Amino acid sequence: MKVPFLDLRAQHQSIQSEIFSLWEKIYQETAFVSGAFVRQFEREFAKACQVEHAVAVGNGTEALRLALVALGVKPGDEIIVPPNTFIATTEAIEQAGGKIVFVDIHPGTYNIDVNRIEEAVTPKTAGILPVHLYGQTADMDPILEIAEQHGLWVLEDASQAHLAEYKGRKAGSMGTAAAFSFYPGKNLGACGEAGAVTTNSPKLAQRVAMLRNHGQREKYIHELSGYNSRCDELQAAALSVKLKHLPKWNEMRRRCVQRYRQRLQNINGVKLPHVLDGALPVWHLFVIQVANRDAVAQSLQERGVGVGFHYPVALHLQGAYRWMGHDKGAFPVTEEYTQKLLSLPMFPEMDEEQIDYVCDALIELVRS
Ligand SMILES: *Cc1c(COP(=O)(O)O)cnc(C)c1O
Secondary structure (H helix, E strand, O other): OOEOOOOOHHHHHHOHHHHHHHHHHHHHHOOOEOOHHHHHHHHHHHHHOOOOEEEEEOOHHHHHHHHHHHOOOOOOOEEEEOOOOOOHHHHHHHHOOOEEEEOOEOOOOOOEOHHHOHHHOOOOEEEEOOEOHHHOOOOHHHHHHHHHHHOOEEEEEOOOOOOOEEOOEEOOOOOOEEEEEOOOOOOOOOOOOOEEEEEOOHHHHHHHHHHOEOOEEEOOEEOOOOOEOOOEHHHHHHHHHHHHHHHHHHHHHHHHHHHHHHHHOOOOOEEOOOOOOOEEOOOOOEEEEEOOHHHHHHHHHHOOEOOEOOOOOOHHHOHHHHHHOOOOOOOHHHHHHHHHEEEEOOOOOOOHHHHHHHHHHHHHHHHO
């Protein structure tokens, strides 16, 4: 038996004709960029996220960057962010001119440790950028409270958490703004590249909409110096089709996790992710911790099980950030975690037989 880490084919076959008929229409009308499908998807996505505005952009990294620019980040502004995330989060901070300030993660949820944020706040702090990693939201209430006390904005990186919930609120609706990625492998993935910024602020939404299109509101009238980060119609049409199925697909992911938990919860040597009270994760990834991780991962792969490491090197120890001068041990929870984390196969269409195959192999390996 083979269990791939991710299988996009099953999902795309089921909606192929629906997407192709829309694409045919776009092709005939040759309206490829910034048209009716983009506007329709923006309305639908905002509604799904329980937020007033969604602005579709070129990809998730650009969604982060444009949101940061729209929030008014200027050189020297410090932005608090966890070191356990995909590098796009911190690239966007640098691109917007901000200064990265890492705060370690919580050992159970792997998201930013809210008890360590306050000690990182300085007079130069401008905002907090929590990442809803693997599909579970960060602990937003304490984050919003700290932000309120210190007059900071909060930008959610919701790239892995489409429609995840926290105490009844949707990811992307809680901060000052939020960024989403629709990279194909994400819970809501385009058939190419796309992203979006969500916000309840009409002013921020307007700014992002202008920034994505060379700072113009009217053609060739440039109120700002902006970027080219538009979403194309083919992607928007595909995303509208897929958004309708997303609640069901997220539910299927939760069922997969339920089975994983049944099988793995009492296994010595396996640590399962902790879910916050009131959180409803969407399990973009299912990441566990095991001792002797590298050997276990290799043996799983030899048995046909696709696995991943998200992420194998803490950001503060990456070559890209050597200049920041962080030594080993600077963020010990993240560093220890990078040695133990193991992402198991996870996609909505996985069946129980596949999950049991993964679990049987894993249980045998951690016992030997
Ligand atoms: C995927 C991802 C991004 C970047 O999105 P792209 O669409 O690939 O640019 C940013 N942050 C996180 C946490 C991600 O997982």
